[in-house]
Every structure is written in C-alpha cells, then in structure tokens.
Amino acid sequence: MTKIQISKLFKNEKKQVLLEDFSRQFLPATVSALAGTDFNSANSLFELIAGQAKLDDGSILIDGQDSYKARKKLADQIGYVDGNDKNSLRGTVDEVISSTVKKNNGGISKDQVAAILKQLDIHLIEPADGLEAGRLQQLKIIVEIAKGKSILLLANPTAEMNELQRTQIWQLLRDFAKKTQAIIIFSSDSISEMQYFADEILYIDNGKLRHVQKLITHDTTDCLVTVKGTGFPVAMAETLGSFVIREANDEIRFIFSGNIQALLPLLEQSTITDIRISDVTVKDELMRF
Structure with a gap:
C-alpha cells in the first residue's frame, strides 16, 4: 500500500513562499482536501509530489523513495487531473477508453469502465470533444481511475460540474480509494465540497499548514x-x-x-x-x- 511522507517542505518561487515547513503523511484509502485562499500552494505541492519540480528544502518520500529522484519510476503510480485545463480528449469516448485500457494492464477492464460511463450518461459513441464541460471533466477523472493509479492528484477537479455530476464523481472516487487503497489529494475553493467528500481538510495559509480538520461524518457543512x-x-x-x-x-x-x-x-x-x-x-x- 502506497504512503506519502512529507517532512519540513519548503518551496519558494518568484519571491513567493508557496510552502513553508510543511509536514504531513498521506495514507492509503484516504481522501484529503487542500484549502487555501488561492491554488498556488496546492498546485506547487502537486508538482512536487509528482516529481515535476524540485523542492528547496525538506523531503517528499513515496513508499520510501524520493519523489523527484525516482520520478520516472513513480510516474506509473501517480495520476493528475487539472480541472482548469480546457484541452479536450481526442476521438470518441470508446477510442479514449480503449487506448487507456490497452496501455495500462494494472487498471480496470473496459467493460467495467463502460458500466461506469453508462451510469454517468456518457456514451461510448460520443466524440470526447463534444461532451458538455462537466461530463468531460468526469471522463478525464475516469481515465485516471481506469489506469489504476495508487495516487490521484486532482486540482479543482469539479470546477465545471453541476451538483449531480459532482456527487456522482465523488461517490466513484471515494469507492475507488476504499477498494484500491489509493490516496486521493484534491484542491477546491468550495468548503461544502471538501466537507461532504473529504476525510480531512488541510488549511494552508501563506504556505503554512495552519490546521487539519478531520471529518468523521459528511451530513452537514459549515x-x-x-x-x-x-x-x-x-x-x-x-x-x-x-x-x-x-x-x-x-x-x-x-x-x-x-x-x-x-x-x-x-x-x-x-x-x-x-x-x-x-x-x-x-x-x-x-x-x-
């Protein structure tokens, strides 16, 4: 089971402190939300976990391996979805899923993916670039789930979804995390979304981790x-x-x-x-x- 251990992380960019003395352990089968006054700290943390950037100080270990030094080896474990990315997927939904399943033997089967898509009212014959924005975001997340990633980093993943689409995809994501022991870390500017669907909320202010709110129930929001x-x-x-x-x-x-x-x-x-x-x-x- 995958585990992420972050110790005394410091990251500065263009004279802005993005992360300072940030320490946290992310455990399997856990959905963690990152809350901040902007997305800069969360985006920086995602890049560092994925090995796409070098940290200035501290360490990030994924199963004991340095996230940057072992980035090529760890790449198969980490999935990333940027909800603000307007780029579409090419081909029909069927072609997108077939290509994904073919390249990832450790993921779920095409029949399983097709069954999930049907529940979301996404049809295999539809062109991916013709999907309404919310359903396209759902499809992008399902593609990462189909790959069987043990770590999912989701940057404001439901920005274009309506309430029903958001609930549907989070039910799927939480079930995925529980059944596969995956780690899901996401950012959002919606307190209600975080309180309804995360197991914990990490409040980050000026790069510092101010508070961790553990969520035992998900029946009310502030x-x-x-x-x-x-x-x-x-x-x-x-x-x-x-x-x-x-x-x-x-x-x-x-x-x-x-x-x-x-x-x-x-x-x-x-x-x-x-x-x-x-x-x-x-x-x-x-x-x-």
Missing part, C-alpha cells in the same frame, strides 16, 4: 451567518457550534457548524432586524486558526 440587530445570545450559539468572526454593536457574523435547525430558535428575537445565511469561504474558515 455556513456563514450574519445577524443584524441586538439581543442575539452569542454564548448560547457558541455552545451549539458557532465561531464568531466579527462582532459589532448591531451586527454579528459567525461560522456555524452543525444542523442549522438547532440555531433557528436563537434567531427568533424581536430585536433582530435581518438574518443572512450564506456559504462559508476558505478565508472565513482560516480566521478560526
């Missing part, structure tokens, strides 16, 4: 609540899972973790004039740490 007016029982809200990030005389803003129904009775104050509930951002979450 939200940002803004309350205007007076009389809101802050202390009680905090016992229910709230974290205040801004408090003024007539406004309070906080992150709420848990079932929003539990919070509603506290919002029924006659002196509260306005309530807004919105998606929480990575920047908001970083204020916790």
